[in-house]
Amino acid sequence: MTALESLRIALQSLIGNPLRSLLTLVGIAVGIGAVLHVVSLGEMTQRRIRERLESMGTNVLLIRPGYSHMHGVRTAQNVTSLTWNDARLLVDESAVIARTAPTYSAPGSAEFRDRNWTTRVTGVTDAYFEINNETLATGRSFGAHEVDRRARLAVLGDTVRSELFGDDDPVGGEILVNSQRFTVIGALEARGESWSNPDDQIFVPLSTAQERLFGVDYLSSILAQMRAAEDFDEALFDIEELLRRSHRLRAEADNDFRVRRQDFFLATIQDTNREIASFILLIALVSLFVGGLGIANVMLVSVTERTREIGVRRALGANRSHVLLQFLIEAVVLGLLGGVLGVVGGTAVSRILIGSGATISWVWVGYSFGICAGIGMLAGMYPAGVAAYKNVLEALRYE
Secondary structure, three states: OOHHHHHHHHHHHHHHOHHHHHHHHHHHHHHHHHHHHHHHHHHHHHHHHHHHHHHHOOOEEEEEEOEEEEOOEEEEEEOOOOOHHHHHHHHHHOOOEEEEEEEEEEEEEEEEOOEEEEEEEEEEOOOHHHHOOOOEEEEOOOOHHHHHOOOOEEEEOHHHHHHHHOOOOOOOOEEEEOOEEEEEEEEEOOOOOOOOOOOOEEEEEHHHHHHHHHOOOOOOEEEEEEOOHHHHHHHHHHHHHHHHHHOOOOOOOOOOEEEEEOOHHHHHHHHHHHHHHHHHHHHHHHHHHHHHHHHHHHHHHHHHHOHHHHHHHHHOOOOHHHHHHHHHHHHHHHHHHHHHHHHHHHHHHHHHHHHHHOOOOHHHHHHHHHHHHHHHHHHHHHHHHHHHOOOHHHHHHOO
């Protein structure tokens, strides 16, 4: 008996029991579809994180205030240790820090006509937009002279622009920020989600935020741009040395500030996403294993139902290898058909849930068919062996 003939017999058997075959295919298809969707989702997430990491730059350090302590125990409250002079000092005294961008950020509200939105108001200098690789969708950012004169100008994040202006161009619009009138001069392109929503902000000149809106003289953070990413160790040494001296900290005192690479947070999220994707992938593989058990169960039932057929074929000259090959091919066909259904279903689900950002991993499509064929082969080994080694006389007498 040829393999082609065995394939024909296998297909006839599957078509003869359509409901049972379909239910078995669904078990495999769900597992394969889940695997492909998780892979697609993971690749999309990793791509977005890589884009964010590239946009943030690996040569930017984030300096934030340290935590306060009470009776030797750290509290959740930040100390007010950073000032604009600290940002200037780092540029003047360090040979490896090229530019700094001091910032102050606090919750605020924005109004435009009958629309209002609760957001964050972030005071920055003109250097912030270049250091943080912000891209303007429309309009412009403010210059150094506008920061010096505490101008009431605003650059909107994409979320704020959408909530206040919809699809209209916001440039030239007059909005109220914390009940004070500001002129919108620009809007930024969307950056997407990270550990917070960077698009849900209004940027104003730092002097305006500190003196006109919030009445503070300290900073929320300082972005320090190094000459190159390789200068990290030297920059870290300079920052610690200069800020400790500026803050007049005793030798035994802890730093009242924290320094992190700007890409540190997204790298942490990237690792977490990998772990979550691996866990979901494991669940999908368990689903495939259950689907393999379904194939084995169907094949055992098929062997029992066709015992007499097996006996007749053996009596007419078919040897054990022929019977073994027939049932193995039938099991592999079941697995492959389930793989086809899973690939189609998984791709469709990814397109619906993820949208145009979904990508098809052809490598994993190939893996999927290999996995399905392997599952079919393994699931069919025992039933095929049972069929091949049935006693011919007992098989002929089977009713």
